[in-house]
Amino acid sequence: MKTSDKILNKIKREGKITARQLAEDLSITTMGARQHLQALEEEGFLTFTDIKVKVGRPARHWSLTQQGHDQFIDRHQDLSIDIISAIDDTFGSSGLNKVITQREHTIYERYQQQLAHCHTIQQKLQTLVQLREQEGYMAELEESDSGYLLIENHCPICQAAKQCPQLCRSELHIFQTLLADECQVQRREHIIQGANRCCYQITPL
Incomplete structure (x- = not known):
């Protein structure tokens, strides 16, 4: 490099x-x-x-x-935005929500399969960070006074999420569902609201 x-x-x-x-x-x-x-x-x-x-x-x-x-924006952003617009125009908001729900389910299932092999919350979070890093989120894990911070320094779906905020809500819901038995997950910083990164506070129960 x-x-x-x-x-x-x-x-x-x-x-x-x-x-x-x-x-x-x-x-x-x-x-x-x-x-x-x-x-x-x-x-x-x-x-x-x-x-x-x-x-x-x-x-x-x-x-x-x-x-x-x-320089870090996903090269496929224009295509993603066009597809979102086409779904919304053709099937309306209910059709778009169905597509986002299906995407959420697919991602959740994939993450859950990987986390199933982990025995501690730290192992689960490290695996989750690796998965997000592979997807282009420039993810990191830090310890905090109340637990952990999952930090994403880049959002490869940022432009699509600006047009369709349901995508961001969906990603937060994935984290919350994956870790529901052990942690509380809250988004503290949000790129599409002007922050430099997305940051999730993860607090063990």
């Missing part, structure tokens, strides 16, 4: 970053990191904000522009 791609992926996953942090993480010089960041800014993929610190110059924090975020 090219250094520029590594940088875009890192910022997509972790959010704002400084040249010094980037240099340490990629084992390159700070000057080299700045050059890569500036080049990506010139291409329209990055922007920055300067944040005041107690001593010295303000710290420059780099983040993705909309063009930068668009």
Whole structure:
């Protein structure tokens, strides 16, 4: 993977970053990191904000522009949106809901088969993260004070979900149903509502 791609992926996953942090993480010089960041800014993929610190110059924090975020959008998004519109136009909202329900059932069954081999909640969550990572969600699992955070740094169905919010409700329902006997699942951050990521708080019962 090219250094520029590594940088875009890192910022997509972790959010704002400084040249010094980037240099340490990629084992390159700070000057080299700045050059890569500036080049990506010139291409329209990055922007920055300067944040005041107690001593010295303000710290420059780099983040993705909309063009930068668009590098991660599913190439099939236009087709998905067209299909959603066609179903809605042809069969109405009830027909669209039936399709989404069937999609939810199919995904739930597939996830359930994989989680059936897990014996602890942590194993189940790690398996769920692996499944979501394979599907392009750039998923991670973190421990929190009340349990776990399932973090998705990218949404490959984002554009379709903006047109059809039922998709997001369906995905939350899948998680809640999968873990109903052991955990409570709540969405804390939501990409289509302007957040940088989707984040689910998972609290053991």
